[in-house]
Amino acid sequence: MANIVKYPQVQNKLFAEIKGVVAETEEEVEEEVLHKLPYLKAVILEGLRRHPPGHFLLPHAVTQDVVLGGRLVPKNGIVNFMVADLGWDPEVWEDPMAFKPERFLSGGGKCGGVEEAFDLTGSREIKMMPFGVGRRICPASGLAMLHLQYFVANLVWKFEWRAVDGDDVDLSEKPLVTVVMKNPLQAHLSSRVK
Numbered sequence: 387m388a389n390i391v392k393y394p395q396v397q398n399k400l401f402a403e404i405k406g407v408v409a410e411t412e413e414e415v416e417e418e419v420l421h422k423l424p425y426l427k428a429v430i431l432e433g434l435r436r437h438p439p440g441h442f443l444l445p446h447a448v449t450q451d452v453v454l455g456g457r458l459v460p461k462n463g464i465v466n467f468m469v470a471d472l473g474w475d476p477e478v479w480e481d482p483m484a485f486k487p488e489r490f491l492s493g494g495g496k497c498g499g500v501e502e503a504f505d506l507t508g509s510r511e512i513k514m515m516p517f518g519v520g521r522r523i524c525p526a527s528g529l530a531m532l533h534l535q536y537f538v539a540n541l542v543w544k545f546e547w548r549a550v551d552g553d554d555v556d557l558s559e560k561p562l563v564t565v566v567m568k569n570p571l572q573a574h575l576s577s578r579v580k
């Protein structure tokens with residue numbers, strides 16, 4: 387939501403996309419239409435890439451000696467995966483620190499591709515892993531994606547979000563159990579409901 391407030395063009399594009407599939411009189415964006423909103427999904431994916439709630443996975447361990455990139459990880463050795471850094475790798479992502487949902491849409495840049503084809507589970511390739519990958523992937527990743535899409539769609543459908551005058555939204559992060567905003571988002575909301 388902070389990026390949506392910071393970049394009004396993202397919010398306008400999102401609102402226009404929702405308006406294209408939801409009748410103006412509808413109070414709610416229903417779950418059934420979420421699959422018709424590729425830009426919404428791209429915004430959520432970009433949020434998870436740029437600001438993954440966990441900068442590390444749960445610690446994993448190897449059950450036998452493994453050589454990874456020329457280095458030995460000994461049996462029972464603990465491996466930590468640097469989730470945030472993976473999503474910010476300039477070798478993989480063009481202009482990685484910028485918030486550009488278009489990169490998840492067809493032809494949207496170095497990591498572009500048809501949005502539906504983006505492999506969040508990492509079963510084909512791993513470009514980011516906000517939910518982990520493989521056997522220990524977050525079992526609620528589908529539920530989390532559904533809720534993120536549903537809530538963001540409805541928050542933008544029902545309210546116009548504007549930054550507080552003179553306030554450049556500060557995206558600095560603070561690590562707690564998950565990573566949160568260092569300075570919580572402040573915004574002016576106006577109801578769009580007529």
Ligand code: HEM
Nearest residue numbers: 439440442443444445516517518519522523524525526530
């Ligand atoms: C945006 C929301 C969420 C994110 C980014 C997220 C991310 C993650 C990550 C990175 C892991 C560790 C994976 C690994 O170590 O390989 C994990 C594990 C887990 N998550 Fe989530 N999660 C989210 C929401 C949820 C929700 C809503 C639930 C429960 C309803 C949940 C339940 C779990 C459980 C039970 C595990 C442990 C799985 C295991 O160790 O086998 N997560 N999650």
